[in-house]
Amino acid sequence: MTPDRPAPAPSQPAAAATTVLIADDHAAIRAGIRMLLEPADGLDVVGEAADGDQALATARSLRPDVVLMDVRMPGTDGITATARIVAEALCPVIVLTTFDLDEYVFGALRAGASGFLLKTASADEIIDAVRSVSRGDAVLSPEITTRVVESFRSPGVPVVAPQPTPELADLTDRERDVLRCLGDGLSNAEIAARLFITEATVKTHVSRVLMKLGLASRVQAAILVRDLGGPV
Template sequence: MTVTVLVADDHTAIRDGLAMILDNAEGVRVVGQAADGAAAVRQARALRPDVTLMDVRMPGTDGITATRQLLAEGLSEVLVLTTFDLDEYVDGALQAGAAGFLLKSVEAPRLIDAVKRVAAGEGVLAPEVTRRLITAYAAGRGPTPVPHGLETLTEREREVLGCLGAGLSNAQIATRLYIGETTVKTHVSRVLTKLDLRSRVQAAIIAQENGLAAADLREPP
């Protein structure tokens, strides 16, 4: 199965570079490019890409507004590209349900893997972004998701949440917990529903904030 991607970035050189990397990857095809958020939404409506690679700071309609629209209309998953500094756009994209965050300095193999994982329904967080998100939330600068419903999770669901906090993929969680990937997907869905979350990224943040991402889970097998 080929993953289709829409690249949205206001810098032509960056946009073309990302498109070239993805088009040269096996199993990935860039179906469109957009220079701002409004164009990204229009193209997503027409092209229905699996993943939109979204810059956050663009003139006119910014990336966070476009992300909110894409997800509200169910047009595609969104993988956000951000600078090293945490800002209100990243917070907003998290609340909107973006499936992942990467730095613009990401290396090609990591970018390709992230696009495929997001298309498969998984979440992706650059380690640097994770640390800054956690730091910001701890300092009260970010919209920390309230973990109501945490007490309703079963023991297995708490284990799955801990694995999400450690950044494990569905396949890695299945191996770690000795269960099937289909079962993992079911548990992830239940965790998101019980905690009233929109994405695995939000679940990962909650897991880390509440000490559920155990140290022995941080290194995948």
């Protein structure tokens, strides 16, 4: 008599893919970025846009997890489109551009972009950036990070943090802890490890910090901490 075989373990539902919208006015560049992303595990390019207006409309209809946004596009530019997408809380935006001019860097950060990469970034860097931003983290290319940090050591540099200065008194003690971690440039996982809380709790606290301080992104929160120059 054949012994009973153990029932197979129930299969785990597959994790939902991270959906991406590519906005660039050059079809060849959109095709190239798509070719970089589509072979990556867990990424799904769901749409393309050729200008800022189309990017906003497509983000509204498709609700992607991340938008990769060019800066220079006809009609509505990428920075304006980023500001509108972030203002409507549609999804986070990574600015991906050929140009590293200060007006674009600071304009994108003011608009609430969660990342700023140059098109010279490798395929792995772009893929990692999409995954990080979809998890709620922020990504800046190393040369951009250096420029942003140095800007706050020099007089007369445009301030990225929104005005007027937000009321820190509205934050709870734990939210202040999280804000300090954002100022240190920590990811959600690193914040969770430092504060001995779960990543889900970190995400909740980050959302509340940004809401209370009137900030559009964790990048702006990090810059605000550096700009204050003292304990928060």
